[in-house]
Amino acid sequence: MPNRKQYLIANWKMSKTTNQAILFMQQFPVNSLNNSEIQVILAPSYVSLSILRDIILTASAPITLAAQNCSSEESGAYTGEVSVTMLREIGCQYVIIGHSERRTLFGECEPMLSKKVELAVKAGLIPILCIGESRELYETGATVEYLKQQLAPYSSTLPFLLAYEPIWSIGTGLIPTREDLSTALDAIDSKFPDTPILYGGSVNRKNISDLLCHQRMNGFLVGGASLEPDSFFALYSAMNQNNHHG
Numbered sequence: 001m002p003n004r005k006q007y008l009i010a011n012w013k014m015s016k017t018t019n020q021a022i023l024f025m026q027q028f029p030v031n032s033l034n035n036s037e038i039q040v041i042l043a044p045s046y047v048s049l050s051i052l053r054d055i056i057l058t059a060s061a062p063i064t065l066a067a068q069n070c071s072s073e074e075s076g077a078y079t080g081e082v083s084v085t086m087l088r089e090i091g092c093q094y095v096i097i098g099h100s101e102r103r104t105l106f107g108e109c110e111p112m113l114s115k116k117v118e119l120a121v122k123a124g125l126i127p128i129l130c131i132g133e134s135r136e137l138y139e140t141g142a143t144v145e146y147l148k149q150q151l152a153p154y155s156s157t158l159p160f161l162l163a164y165e166p167i168w169s170i171g172t173g174l175i176p177t178r179e180d181l182s183t184a185l186d187a188i189d190s191k192f193p194d195t196p197i198l199y200g201g202s203v204n205r206k207n208i209s210d211l212l213c214h215q216r217m218n219g220f221l222v223g224g225a226s227l228e229p230d231s232f233f234a235l236y237s238a239m240n241q242n243n244h245h246g
């Protein structure tokens with residue numbers, strides 16, 4: 001396998017206030033994050049990034065920060081936008097780009113997203129690019145074709161992570177069958193053999209061991225199950241065990 005490093009990413013979406021993010025950090029067992037092959041990444045709201053950075057630094061916690069989005073513009077008169085330079089300066093190492101909620105609820109698509117990826121890389125951030133098909137495409141068997149189309153603008157040499165998140169799986173409790181997930185991972189791998197590929201969509205402590213059987217997967221982007229310290233840590237423990245025995 002080209003890349004053994006694993007990633008566990010908490011996407012808190014718009015679910016946690018800063019006080020709730022601080023409380024999470026007080027309860028999350030950072031001293032038990034002792035496997036250096038598993039990178040834990042938190043993606044809080046923009047407004048909580050700097051306080052989380054300070055908490056992480058003070059605790060010397062092996063955790064890094066991701067933003068949930070960034071502007072497709074570098075700087076200037078773009079009211080309400082947050083630039084990649086601002087994110088870098090505040091201590092982010094990663095930025096989620098093209099989450100399906102950005103695509104479906106806010107109309108984001110390529111080429112805007114490929115511009116964000118380019119700017120993020122230029123600023124020294126590692127983009128986590130989300131891709132994934134709708135239920136309709138899944139049901140008509142068009143997943144692979146659609147993933148290829150979504151990935152067409154991107155070069156295999158880009159220093160980024162790919163998160164395969166079937167839209168029908170996000171927040172629904174449904175996950176792809178083992179065969180369907182393998183097919184999707186293989187399709188992505190055929191163009192991006194050296195890129196870490198994550199899975200996202202209803203990952204929880206019950207289904208993670210099934211998902212961990214995919215050799216070509218380098219971790220998870222987690223929404224719901226990342227909100228509580230114990231359920232998020234349960235995912236870490238499952239990955240840790242798999243990493244030792246796998």
Ligand code: PGA
Pocket residue numbers: 011165169170171172200201202203221222223224225
């Ligand atoms: P979920 O969200 O784990 O709640 O399905 C995943 C995501 O949206 O990244």
